[in-house]
Amino acid sequence: EVQLVESGGGFVQPGGSLRLSCEASEINLYYYELDWVRQTPARGLEWVARMWGHGNQKYYVDSVWGRFSVSSDKTRNSVDLQMDSLRVEDTSVYYCRVWVREHRRDYWGPGTLVTVSS
Amino acid sequence: EVVMMQSPVTLSVSPGERVTLSCRASQSVGNNMDWYQQKPGQPPRLLIYTASNRATGFPARFSGSGSGTEFTLTIDSLQSDDLAVYFCLQFNEWPFTFGQGTKLEIK
Numbered sequence: 001e002v003q004l005v006e007s008g009g010g011f012v013q014p015g016g017s018l019r020l021s022c023e024a025s026e027i028n029l030y031y032y033e034l035d036w037v038r039q040t041p042a043r044g045l046e047w048v049a050r051m052w053g054h055g056n057q058k059y060y061v062d063s064v065w066g067r068f069s070v071s072s073d074k075t076r077n078s079v080d081l082q083m084d085s086l087r088v089e090d091t092s093v094y095y096c097r098v099w100v101r102e103h104r105r106d107y108w109g110p111g112t113l114v115t116v117s118s
Numbered sequence: 119e120v121v122m123m124q125s126p127v128t129l130s131v132s133p134g135e136r137v138t139l140s141c142r143a144s145q146s147v148g149n150n151m152d153w154y155q156q157k158p159g160q161p162p163r164l165l166i167y168t169a170s171n172r173a174t175g176f177p178a179r180f181s182g183s184g185s186g187t188e189f190t191l192t193i194d195s196l197q198s199d200d201l202a203v204y205f206c207l208q209f210n211e212w213p214f215t216f217g218q219g220t221k222l223e224i225k
């Protein structure tokens with residue numbers, strides 16, 4: 001079965017950086033759109049970024065524009081989320097997610113917690 | 119951005135009941151709208167895609183309808199396993215936006 005696993009979360013001070021990675025098994029991410037979604041109890045769910053596996057198209061929510069960037073690593077079959085200039089409001093659980101049309105379902109990782117605090 | 123508004127915020131229900139959840143978009147999103155189910159400690163899971171198509175793994179008691187700005191998720195004969203938070207999402211334009219969720223609780 002398709003599995004996604006995020007890694008790279010942790011604690012960082014405001015202004016710092018983290019790099020999240022989403023590795024996939026049983027699916028080649030090159031052929032799919034990979035999404036990063038974050039969630040907090042206070043702000044709910046927020047779609048952060050989308051990237052086509054081939055890398056030609058990328059979208060970011062305004063609140064992370066210019067600070068976050070997504071990229072793919074074909075050798076690891078992963079999509080990374082580089083997060084720079086982190087803010088307290090970026091504190092969240094970050095999920096990666098892929099919609100597999102031929103399965104008529106999506107797959108999510110278990111999530112990784114990012115905490116930005118001084 | 120498109121604002122998705124769900125109602126009610128919380129719904130107390132009994133097993134066997136028919137449940138109707140609503141989602142309203144601040145502008146037309148066509149049928150570019152999904153429903154997600156999230157259980158405690160788990161990521162969300164796609165339940166209904168493009169307004170009315172049931173995702174793999176969900177039984178026929180779940181159905182979605184609507185288009186434009188008004189959407190409905192119906193659960194026929196609610197079962198205890200259906201207790202969760204349900205979110206709507208529009209993907210008609212970027213940024214994709216979620217509703218705040220409707221939490222189903224046992225009455």
